[in-house]
Each structure stands twice: as C-alpha cells, then as structure tokens.
Amino acid sequence: MLQVSRKFEYGLHAVTYLATKGLGRVVTVKEMADEMGFSQEFLSKAMQSLKRAGIAASVQGVKGGYMLGKSTDAITVADIAIAIEGEPHLVRCGVKADRCEIFSSCHHRGYMNTLQHKIQVLLAATTVHSLLKEVAG
C-alpha cells in the first residue's frame, strides 16, 4: 500500500540531478543512468514522460540529451508524480464507479476523495528547489 513506483523515483532523481547541473546543461540518459545505477532504457521512459509534461526539455541528435524545462521552483513533486503516473486514484471507485458493488451505500468514498486531495496538496507543496535543500536522513 501507498508505495511510490520505481519509475517515479527514477524521474524524481533525474530531475534533481538535472537541477544540480544547472538549467542550461544538456545531460544524456546514459550519464544519468550510469551515475545513479538505474536501467538506461527504463529511465529513458521516465524522461520521455517528464518531457511531455514540460518538466524536462530534450535536444535530439549527437550531443543531445535532457535539461530542465522549467526553473526548479516551478516544478513540484506533484507535477513529477502526475507526469509519470498520471492522476492518482487512491481508491478504486474513483476510477470505476460502475464496478463497485456498494457504490450507492459507500461510507468512505467521500473521505477517500478528500484524503487523495490532501495528499496531492502535500506533494504540490514541495518544489524541486526546496527539495535540493533537504539533507538525506
């Protein structure tokens, strides 16, 4: 329950990595994968998602790679999560109301939706900029 996917972790690490390299510097997926010990192909998928969301920008061709698409204080952890995992659905009936057999008498759907919103607020409250100031504990 409530565990973040590896793809999200890769994406978050990649963003902080790019951030430490500065806004303009182009970094290859290979460099990041080697540096952090991730699967290059899989990290590549995460980068593509980040690019589509505008969080990263890419340069194609030889000497190509990725860089940040925005400043570090314009990217929140929520942005990265949504880019990589899509909109979260804490509880199943949020996704498929017709599948839930006790939909009409459900006692916790409202609560779960509220909870999901609160978690989203928590994620949106942290920018990459503030994350970089964190010390590993």
Add this chain to the structure above:
Amino acid sequence: MLQVSRKFEYGLHAVTYLATKGLGRVVTVKEMADEMGFSQEFLSKAMQSLKRAGIAASVQGVKGGYMLGKSTDAITVADIAIAIEGEPHLVRCGVKADRCEIFSSCHHRGYMNTLQHKIQVLLAATTVHSLLKEVAG
C-alpha cells in the same frame, strides 16, 4: 502509485459494516461478503488481520463471527491500514537502504520520510466514528 489495496478496502468496509450493526452483534464473514459483493475467503484474511490488531473480536464455532473489538472512536483509518498492510514504506530506501545505489547522496529520502509521516497523520486523524458521518460523494 498511491493506491490503496483491495484488502484494505475490504477491511475498511467490513469495519464500517460491523459498526452499523452495533458493538455487540456478531456477524459472519459470509454475511458481509454477500452483502458487499466481496470474495468470502479473501475478506476472511482481512478479518483475521483486523482481529490480530484488536480492531475486531471473533467468536468461534456455529453462531460465531466477528464484531468490533473497540468503540468506533477508538479505531482510526491508520489503525486499519497498519493492521492490514503493515507499516507503510512510501519509498524503497526506507525498506532496504543497502539496495539503494545512491543512498549517501540521496536528495529526497528525508523528504519522503517526512511525507510518509504526514500521510500517516492524515489517516490517524479520521476515526471510524467520524467516517460513518461522511456521505458518499
């Protein structure tokens, strides 16, 4: 990402079901499974977890079944989650530090631990009693 397991949903529904039946009334797994459209065997596992955590109490033998083990305002959503899923680990390095390849230079471990704690606080802030007053939306 960030989706609750079916076992937890079953458990939560079962607890609210027991709560509506009153503290003393013994209810069988069969009744709950039929009523809510769940797998009887799987719900049974969830009930066993809830019992071990003291959230539910059981009566064995014919005429046996489950009832709540505490009053509804002494059971939080966090209690149910921990009973069924164990302590949550939002991020992997919280589970296996030695497996994480960038442990020493990790920029987000501290943040993730804090985040996890905040989510736990959110879950602990809702009792079954307050949940029953929620209206499905």
Add this chain to the structure above:
DNA sequence: TGATAATAGGGTTAAAATAGTCCTGTTTAA
C-alpha cells in the same frame, strides 16, 4: 455425541501491475 457452521491459517494458483528489454525510427553534430 455426531453433524454442522463458523473462525484460523498454511499453501498454492491466477491475475494484474510494475519493471525492464528489444527493436526500429528519427534527428543532428561532426
């Protein structure tokens, strides 16, 4: 006292989600 209806729980299988790989195409610097 034996049949039955229930919880308790170990072990196994099935299904779904996640993680990772492979391959082909496109872009572009040198």
Add this chain to the structure above:
DNA sequence: TTAAACAGGACTATTTTAACCCTATTATCA
C-alpha cells in the same frame, strides 16, 4: 554519411496482489 542520442511501440520478465483450496479447530445444537 556515420554515429550518438532521443522517441516510442511492442514485447517479456518479475513482483505483487488477489483469490482459492484444503485442513484444523472451535462450539452449537439436534
């Protein structure tokens, strides 16, 4: 025109979750 990189579709492997099966135990009741 070659090579290094991104882009992305399709596939496979692994892991996790969900469900099922089977046996044991408990306790009611005819």
